[in-house]
Amino acid sequence: MSKIIRWGILGTGRIAQDFAKGLQSLPDAKLWAIGSRNLATAEQFGHQFNISKTYANYESLVKDPDIDVVYIATPQERHKQDCLLCLNAGKPILCEKPFMLNAQEAREVITLAREKRLFCMEAMWMRFMPLVQRVKKSIDQGEIGTIRFLTADFGYPVPFDPKSRFFSQPGGGALGDRGIYLLSLAFYLLGEPNSVTSQALFGETGVDEQSSFILNYAQGQQALLFSTLKTYTTNEAMIIGDRGKIKLADPFYRPYQFSVTKYPDIITTGVEQKTHSQKKFIEALKQNSLIQSFLIKLKNFLAQKATKTIFSPPQGNGYHYEAIEVMQCLRNGQLESQIMPLDETVKIMEWMDKIRDQWH
Numbered sequence: 536m537s538k539i540i541r542w543g544i545l546g547t548g549r550i551a552q553d554f555a556k557g558l559q560s561l562p563d564a565k566l567w568a569i570g571s572r573n574l575a576t577a578e579q580f581g582h583q584f585n586i587s588k589t590y591a592n593y594e595s596l597v598k599d600p601d602i603d604v605v606y607i608a609t610p611q612e613r614h615k616q617d618c619l620l621c622l623n624a625g626k627p628i629l630c631e632k633p634f635m636l637n638a639q640e641a642r643e644v645i646t647l648a649r650e651k652r653l654f655c656m657e658a659m660w661m662r663f664m665p666l667v668q669r670v671k672k673s674i675d676q677g678e679i680g681t682i683r684f685l686t687a688d689f690g691y692p693v694p695f696d697p698k699s700r701f702f703s704q705p706g707g708g709a710l711g712d713r714g715i716y717l718l719s720l721a722f723y724l725l726g727e728p729n730s731v732t733s734q735a736l737f738g739e740t741g742v743d744e745q746s747s748f749i750l751n752y753a754q755g756q757q758a759l760l761f762s763t764l765k766t767y768t769t770n771e772a773m774i775i776g777d778r779g780k781i782k783l784a785d786p787f788y789r790p791y792q793f794s795v796t797k798y799p800d801i802i803t804t805g806v807e808q809k810t811h812s813q814k815k816f817i818e819a820l821k822q823n824s825l826i827q828s829f830l831i832k833l834k835n836f837l838a839q840k841a842t843k844t845i846f847s848p849p850q851g852n853g854y855h856y857e858a859i860e861v862m863q864c865l866r867n868g869q870l871e872s873q874i875m876p877l878d879e880t881v882k883i884m885e886w887m888d889k890i891r892d893q894w895h
């Protein structure tokens with residue numbers, strides 16, 4: 536494979552623009568070709584990003600022999616046909632999230648990629664953020680002990696438009712657009728759950744405009760997750776262990792900072808046994824408002840002291856991190872990423888299917 540990797544992009548929408556900007560920051564990547572359903576849009580995009588080749592349909596782009604890998608930036612309901620088109624033309628693929636409409640589609644695409652020995656990856660850009668990687672490492676190293684909870688939410692309001700990809704069927708809804716990040720984060724940090732409980736609220740187009748789910752794990756962990764198209768939420772993620780907690784700041788999927796709070800040993804090893812009279816004395820002290828406010832200040836001070844904040848904003852718009860992973864895999868002859876493996880993509884789609892099954 537040539538030193539410079541040549542990318543083709545299918546679709547000219549919002550995410551294609553962002554990804555193209557991300558690619559422009561990589562000296563070993565070349566935005567080689569753009570494919571649109573119409574020539575004028577392709578030419579406009581091509582002009583904007585100084586792209587060598589513009590194609591007026593997707594079928595022509597995948598025939599370009601100089602393209603090393605295709606990024607699929609079309610709506611979810613087209614992912615299967617666009618992935619199959621690329622793979623059948625012999626092109627490795629990076630396909631936007633959610634990978635497919637359901638697990639069956641994901642299996643079909645991945646089976647073909649494996650048969651043809653072509654690289655394939657779901658574009659779950661969050662996993663490649665340097666701070667998400669650091670949080671994963673610190674959890675795996677046991678920095679906050681045994682994990683008990685993951686809480687995360689994803690929401691900002693989207694103006695209602697029944698024709699937009701957010702509200703139209705198939706493919707619309709909060710779970711597909713946002714819940715997928717929550718599920719992918721839970722899989723990345725905690726692995727596969729053993730059960731799920733979910734509820735959703737539906738809008739007039741029938742998509743889940745708001746949905747929540749709780750994942751249970753065999754190791755005694757729980758993930759409490761919710762997403763919405765209707766309002767802002769905290770957009771933070773908190774991982775709670777028995778020796779501390781980690782908070783990924785808003786937006787957790789493209790974090791600029793995270794904080795680690797270590798619980799004092801007295802909390803984690805159990806409070807020493809007090810006599811009855813000691814307990815009564817402490818309770819009496821707590822009734823005093825001056826002592827109460829002192830204790831609150833002391834608690835906040837100790838919490839602050841126990842918290843380490845790591846501030847390190849992602850470079851650029853952050854989309855280049857997943858592109859770097861793709862290019863590394865291509866150069867190493869790897870057919871999939873170890874950070875976003877294909878079997879996990881299928882599993883995540885299976886759990887999305889299970890969640891949706893509970894709604895009907």
Ligand SMILES: NC(=O)c1ccc[n+]([C@@H]2O[C@H](COP(=O)([O-])OP(=O)(O)OC[C@H]3O[C@@H](n4cnc5c(N)ncnc54)[C@H](OP(=O)(O)O)[C@@H]3O)[C@@H](O)[C@H]2O)c1
Pocket residue numbers: 545546547548549550551570571572573576577608609610611613631632633658660700711712
């Ligand atoms: N990773 C992220 O941060 C992120 C953010 C937003 C979206 N996404 C994902 O990226 C995908 C695209 O989202 P987007 O926001 O970029 O959507 P978008 O702005 O609507 O763009 C989608 C593009 O796909 C092409 N297309 C092909 N068939 C289409 C159809 N039937 N209807 C509409 N467009 C069609 C169009 O390009 P042409 O007209 O040029 O063919 C269109 O511009 C979705 O899977 C979404 O979940 C990911």
